[in-house]
Amino acid sequence: MSTTAGDAGTASDRRPGRLIGTILRRTLGFVLTLAVTFIGLTAVTFFISRLTNIDPVLAVVGDKATQAAYDQAFLALGLDQPLPMQYLIYLKRLVTGDFGMSVLTSRPVLTDLMRVFPATFELATIATIIGVLVGVPAGVLAAARKGRWPDHVIRVVGLFGYSVPVFWLGLVGLFVFYGKLGWVSGTGRLDVFFNGIVTTRTGVILIDSAIEGNWEIFGNAISHLILPASILGYFSLAYIARMTRSFMIDQLSQEYVTAARIKGNSYWGAVWRHAFPNIMVPLITVIGLSYASLLEGAVLTETVFAWPGLGLYITRALFNSDMNAVLGGTVLVGAVFITVNLVSDLLYKLFDPRLRST
Amino acid sequence: MSTPLGQWLMSEAPLSRRQAVLGSLYRGVRAIFANPTALAGLFIVALLVVMAVFAPWFAMGQSPLSQDLAQRLAAPSPEHWFGTDELGRDIYARTLYGARVTLTIVVLVSVVVVPIGLAVGTVAGYFGGWVDAVLMRVTDIFLAFPRLVLALAFAAALGPGIENAVIAISLTSWPAYARIARSETLAIARSDFIQSVVLQGASTGRILFRHVVPLCLSSVIVRLTLDMAGIILTAAGLGFLGLGAQPPTAEWGAMVSSGRDVILDQWWVATIPGLAIFIVSLGFNLLGDGLRDVFDPKSR
Numbered sequence: 001m002s003t004t005a006g007d008a009g010t011a012s013d014r015r016p017g018r019l020i021g022t023i024l025r026r027t028l029g030f031v032l033t034l035a036v037t038f039i040g041l042t043a044v045t046f047f048i049s050r051l052t053n054i055d056p057v058l059a060v061v062g063d064k065a066t067q068a069a070y071d072q073a074f075l076a077l078g079l080d081q082p083l084p085m086q087y088l089i090y091l092k093r094l095v096t097g098d099f100g101m102s103v104l105t106s107r108p109v110l111t112d113l114m115r116v117f118p119a120t121f122e123l124a125t126i127a128t129i130i131g132v133l134v135g136v137p138a139g140v141l142a143a144a145r146k147g148r149w150p151d152h153v154i155r156v157v158g159l160f161g162y163s164v165p166v167f168w169l170g171l172v173g174l175f176v177f178y179g180k181l182g183w184v185s186g187t188g189r190l191d192v193f194f195n196g197i198v199t200t201r202t203g204v205i206l207i208d209s210a211i212e213g214n215w216e217i218f219g220n221a222i223s224h225l226i227l228p229a230s231i232l233g234y235f236s237l238a239y240i241a242r243m244t245r246s247f248m249i250d251q252l253s254q255e256y257v258t259a260a261r262i263k264g265n266s267y268w269g270a271v272w273r274h275a276f277p278n279i280m281v282p283l284i285t286v287i288g289l290s291y292a293s294l295l296e297g298a299v300l301t302e303t304v305f306a307w308p309g310l311g312l313y314i315t316r317a318l319f320n321s322d323m324n325a326v327l328g329g330t331v332l333v334g335a336v337f338i339t340v341n342l343v344s345d346l347l348y349k350l351f352d353p354r355l356r357s358t
Numbered sequence: 359m360s361t362p363l364g365q366w367l368m369s370e371a372p373l374s375r376r377q378a379v380l381g382s383l384y385r386g387v388r389a390i391f392a393n394p395t396a397l398a399g400l401f402i403v404a405l406l407v408v409m410a411v412f413a414p415w416f417a418m419g420q421s422p423l424s425q426d427l428a429q430r431l432a433a434p435s436p437e438h439w440f441g442t443d444e445l446g447r448d449i450y451a452r453t454l455y456g457a458r459v460t461l462t463i464v465v466l467v468s469v470v471v472v473p474i475g476l477a478v479g480t481v482a483g484y485f486g487g488w489v490d491a492v493l494m495r496v497t498d499i500f501l502a503f504p505r506l507v508l509a510l511a512f513a514a515a516l517g518p519g520i521e522n523a524v525i526a527i528s529l530t531s532w533p534a535y536a537r538i539a540r541s542e543t544l545a546i547a548r549s550d551f552i553q554s555v556v557l558q559g560a561s562t563g564r565i566l567f568r569h570v571v572p573l574c575l576s577s578v579i580v581r582l583t584l585d586m587a588g589i590i591l592t593a594a595g596l597g598f599l600g601l602g603a604q605p606p607t608a609e610w611g612a613m614v615s616s617g618r619d620v621i622l623d624q625w626w627v628a629t630i631p632g633l634a635i636f637i638v639s640l641g642f643n644l645l646g647d648g649l650r651d652v653f654d655p656k657s658r
Contacts, residue, residue, distance in 0.1 A: 040499030051515040163639035168632030179622040296504045330511040337504040
């Protein structure tokens with residue numbers, strides 16, 4: 001910890017009480033921000049639900065309902081109340097997990113969401129793992145070889161990742177690796193005849209089949225997962241590599257790296273053991289952000305690969321005017337997105353020693 | 359550059375406002391031309407504009423809409439350079455006309471997003487205090503939203519179409535500009551020349567419009583160029599899902615979608631428009647990277 005003389009605030013920060021106070025204040029601020037952002041998100045979804053020309057009462061009771069049933073539902077939905085009250089009612093329903101019924105599946109939207117979420121979770125998680133495993137070393141290499149060919153190659157690969165439409169890459173991937181080469185399985189999570197064999201425990205097929213020791217299904221799931229996960233992972237790879245590179249360049253230009261070299265460390269020893277640990281904290285934030293954006297990117301990927309997750313659920317609901325399901329899905333994706341975003345931001349603030357003193 | 363004109367343009371002490379403006383423009387253009395990345399990007403973006411404007415001329419009489427069912431799903435040939443789609447429409451012509459839709463979306467989003475971002479950002483930065491706190495909290499809320507999913511919900515509620523796609527994308531894009539404009543304004547508002555304008559009795563509106571906004575513009579434009587790829591990809595994604603421009607309009611995302619079912623046998627239907635999206639996004643990314651290097655030497 002570097003303290004400048006006369007900086008009383010920093011010096012007193014060494015007392016553990018002050019540090020805990022800072023952490024508490026940060027956490028409180030985090031909870032507040034989270035709450036405010038959620039209110040903003042739900043206000044927008046509420047606003048969207050009022051934009052539609054679909055009668056929310058008819059969506060509940062069906063178009064053959066009697067006038068009495070219609071009026072009853074009208075009152076039950078609180079539609080006679082002023083708009084701010086309607087929003088509060090909506091918020092209360094959301095908090096209690098009542099997202100309404102899906103017209104398409106005639107099940108509560110919450111049940112549907114819980115059923116489809118694990119598929120998206122599995123896809124986004126494997127994609128992020130791919131992105132981290134490839135992106136971080138690539139970024140470090142690019143920084144260490146700045147301005148030379150590995151840097152240029154990694155930059156071009158990253159630029160392509162920023163520019164290519166994910167749905168198109170998915171189609172081309174299917175065409176090449178499934179259609180022409182036959183290296184991977186096609187769309188869906190499993191081959192048709194494997195469906196329903198493994199008991200659903202977590203909904204994540206890789207975990208469920210591993211628990212049962214059914215390695216045939218595990219392998220099949222991997223051969224279905226690998227292509228969409230790699231394509232999605234490419235996008236997080238591009239982002240993670242770019243950020244890792246710029247963090248590393250900052251570190252490598254500092255004198256302590258030279259000092260470590262003079263003390264007899266090998267070049268890569270100085271890079272990995274001395275410089276790399278210093279970028280871990282901002283890197284966690286970057287990985288968190290890319291994870292959140294993958295949940296989003298999954299929407300298009302799932303459509304291409306017929307992957308039965310959140311994205312496919314939302315788009316299917318969209319084309320059947322199933323607004324409850326669309327908005328429920330939007331709220332869920334938004335909530336996860338916001339939480340992951342803000343948590344990675346909080347982690348950054350809590351773990352970066354330079355930020356503790358402010 | 360030693361011609362009199364060059365010297366006049368590069369002068370460190372311009373004698374008139376016109377000379378100063380032209381000189382900084384000239385320096386910017388020279389810097390872009392000296393930067394191969396920016397130049398490549400500029401070339402692609404210029405190509406997009408030319409394609410969009412002269413689409414009928416480049417299409418050489420092929421219509422993007424006329425169907426020829428006898429020729430459906432024809433492979434690329436001298437007659438149909440990029441083949442035909444499931445209704446026998448010429449994919450080359452449709453790709454050309456698709457540039458118009460993309461350009462429209464890009465222009466509309468910029469026109470909506472930049473003024474909103476500048477207004478919120480400069481006001482927050484200039485007034486500070488609770489105005490700043492409230493505006494930035496609102497900005498943070500919108501910044502935390504998932505763009506594509508929110509755009510989906512919007513398009514679902516308002517009905518599909520370009521206008522609604524633009525509204526949906528704009529709604530989630532403006533916060534970035536507000537943030538940039540605010541941080542620029544914070545630095546500008548403290549500078550001496552603003553103090554002197556205040557002492558001369560300029561109104562707040564005049565200070566913001568005439569003195570603060572012009573200085574924020576270069577950062578905003580760089581950011582806008584870098585964001586363009588994301589905007590194009592989101593718009594194409596909406597089009598792919600059937601929520602962008604409606605048929606029979608030629609839109610690249612929707613064209614990729616129409617080639618989905620035949621990707622294994624007639625690869626060109628989905629591949630060509632996808633390549634167009636890719637190249638244009640790449641162009642904006644290259645240009646943005648280059649502009650950032652030119653305008654912001656720190657990031658090099």
